[in-house]
Amino acid sequence: MTDSHIHDVVIIGYGPVGQSLAILLGERGYDVAVYERWPSLYPLPRAVFHDHEIRRVFHAMGIGEEIEAISQPSAKYQWFNADWKTLVEIDWSAESISDGPVGYLFNQPSLEALLDRKAKSLATVSVNQGWEAVDLRQQADYCEVTLRRSHNENGTWVLTDETRTVRARYVVGADGANSFVRKSLGITFEDLGFQEDWLVIDLQPHEGVKLDVPDIGQWCNPARPTTMVPGGPGYRRWEFMRLPHETREEMQTSEKVWSLLSKWVTPEQATLVRYALYTFRSLIAENWRERRVLLAGDAAHQMPPFMGQGMCSGLRDAWNLAWRFDLILKGIARDDVLDGYTPERRPQVRAVIDASIAMGQVVCISDPEQAARRDASYLSGDVPPLPPFPGLTDGLIRIEQNSADGGIAGQLSVHGQVRNDGEVMRYDEAIGNGFHVIALDADPDLHLDRETLATLARIGARSIGVTRDESKVVAGRVLYDVSGKYQTFFAEHGAKAMIVRPDYYVFGAVDTLSDLPTLAGMLTSRLALSGEPDRSAEGVGALEA
Missing domain, CATH: 3.50.50.60 (FAD/NAD(P)-binding domain)
Structure with a gap:
């Protein structure tokens, strides 16, 4: 049919x-x-x-x-060597750019x-x-x-x-x-070369049971690389790397599962939810x-x-x-x-x-001598910190401000609490999803010509100001930056206004409001727009009535 x-x-x-x-x-x-x-x-x-x-x-x-x-909000993500000395600590509980902790389980x-x-x-x-x-x-x-x-x-x-x-x-x-x-x-697929078998185990501790385990940890023990993380509220997960002498079949028995878990938990303390052997790979389509x-x-x-x-x-x-x-x-x-x-x-x-491969190569070491060299490097502080999370480096961004070169374009935009007309709320609750023109201490519409406003209106763009100066607040147009995150973000990048895409990535920014029409023109010229703009638009709009 x-x-x-x-x-x-x-x-x-x-x-x-x-x-x-x-x-x-x-x-x-x-x-x-x-x-x-x-x-x-x-x-x-x-x-x-x-x-x-x-x-x-x-x-x-x-x-x-x-x-x-x-x-549940994440705790710190810790990597330990075989002797439980901390090799790496990533604070996933820290405040993120998005108004909340870095991670959640x-x-x-x-x-x-x-x-x-x-x-x-x-x-x-x-x-x-x-x-x-x-x-x-x-x-x-x-x-x-x-x-x-x-x-x-x-x-x-x-x-x-x-x-x-x-x-x-x-x-x-x-x-x-x-x-x-x-x-x-x-x-x-392009194969990037990483392949390891890991046994993934999920269980549910019985009511009242407290397990003596790191909240989120990688035990980089060459005798058995092991992962321990929450599996969401009320659950725990362990992951054990299959060693070279072990077969895939023997890893997938309940006897093996409880043997591996015995250091931390027993069948009397938790219910086994599931276990499965996964091959972790690194593949990407061309x-x-x-x-x-x-x-x-x-x-x-x-x-x-x-x-x-x-x-x-x-x-x-x-x-x-x-x-x-x-x-x-x-x-x-x-x-x-x-x-x-x-x-x-x-x-x-x-x-x-x-x-992820680089992190896996640190964790998945089963040779004691190689693990000892790794430990010495990390414990001496010779290993540089992890790079920041990558942004966009191509596509619909202002290329000369590319995040790959430290610029603002392609970075994830800031998000925080704002106050409008006496009510405090998330920015994304105050201003609906779409393209956003955001200015510091100003109403962007006052710096955009009629033709630019009309073109931005075609793509459903919204404009809004954010400020820490109470005297510049205008209900529905210039909102108070409650946490100061927006002011800090603009200051870090020397920007007075920016355009943010619907997926929250920054298209680009300007350091003077007089350049805002040019930035808007760069955006709309790249969007493969069809038809003619409606030139009757009076403004881009911010909060809907």
Whole structure:
């Protein structure tokens, strides 16, 4: 059966990345159909960490409060040698640029259940579970995806003869490491060389049980490299590296699991939730777009878990795609705007993978002599600190202010509390998502000409001022910077105004307000806008009435 209806977007895969993209597009009213080969959500934990940037994405999805209920702020991330001396300490509990701690721990089944409820509550989103994509074809104006129904046969899900073909303007493959979509496009993975087997164990301590373990730690013991982290509220996770003399089969028995855990916890103290042997790899797709089809999440990249960035990177993919699709589907921009997706996401993800590999190479040392040399280097202070988290270095940014060279363009923008008309709130609650023109101690609209205002209005941009000077506050236009974070951010970069993209990355900045129209022109000239601007606009707008 072929459905002649053409969806805006079809998403293949319904893990956190596919779920999130469906929500981000569905919230904007777009016609989205999601197809997932498994008939129900995966019930066991996988990812356990998300960072402050992803927390902002969850708030933008309207589920910030619900996320707080199923997660907990991170503690310090510590690496110890075999003698429990601290080699590295990364303070994930510290205040981040995003108004809150750097990281959070969560239970993935709880997260997926929350995302599932949200996606299925949206009138324009259709979630279809138990359908596996088996064919993909691109036409001039749309794509066709053929799917085959699966069912349970003696505990195994098998394909049936029932098929359906659906059409969409765009298709996103968020269908995991073995992505059908990626393979159907003939896109290959670049292998960056890291490969290690680790046994991942999740358990739930019994009520009242207190375990004597580091809150978040890597035990860099050459006799058995080990990871210990919370698995979200009420859960704990251990990860043990498979040693060269051990077989994959012997690692996956309950006897082996409890033997490895015996130093910290016994069966009388906790319930085993699951255990599985994973091969941690470092792979990245050469290209993430082929005409009307795009890749996201594990379909585009896989990385070792030592930075906790696997799922986070996939959610950044969805976040990056959402605002691009929004411009296209509204008819504001041509689909050339998708050309920036791979140049922006691939270098950032590649940098994260490289950092994850470097961290893994420190942890995954099983040779005692090599471990002793590592320990000596770290304990003597000879090892430089980890580099800052990478920003965007290509795509829709003001290249001469590139974050790769220490500039503001491509950096994640600051976020904090603001006060408007006596009420204190998050900035992203006060000002809706979209392109933002933000000025320090001024109303940006007063420094933009009529034509620039009209062009910015076309892309749904909003303008707002922030200030620490009470005398400059104007209700709905210039908001009070409660924490001083905005003032500090502008001062650090010598900026008076900046333009921030819908995904919270800085497009660029100016050091004098008279240059603001030029910066706005740089942005709109790069967006592949279609049609003519509405020159009747009086202003870009800030708070909606």
